Amino acid sequence: MHIFTVDDMTCGHCAGVINKAINALDAAARTEIDLASKTVKVESKASRQEIGNAIADAGYTPIAQ
Numbered sequence: 001m002h003i004f005t006v007d008d009m010t011c012g013h014c015a016g017v018i019n020k021a022i023n024a025l026d027a028a029a030r031t032e033i034d035l036a037s038k039t040v041k042v043e044s045k046a047s048r049q050e051i052g053n054a055i056a057d058a059g060y061t062p063i064a065q
Helices: 012-025 048-057
Strands: 002-006 030-034 039-043 062-064
Touching (some): 012 030, 012 039, 012 048
Antiparallel strands (some): 002 039, 030 039
């Protein structure tokens, strides 16, 4: 499981954009997003770097945990 803190994720729309970006990378990915803790957890065949890049390309700043 890959875990990221995304401090600039502030609302449900942000979470939806991030989820969509991850699913575009890997349609089979399982994503768990917690707005309160600004945490994104992802189970995917994609690498941590690829997922981080997808979140960054969506306009956010992921910090790998």
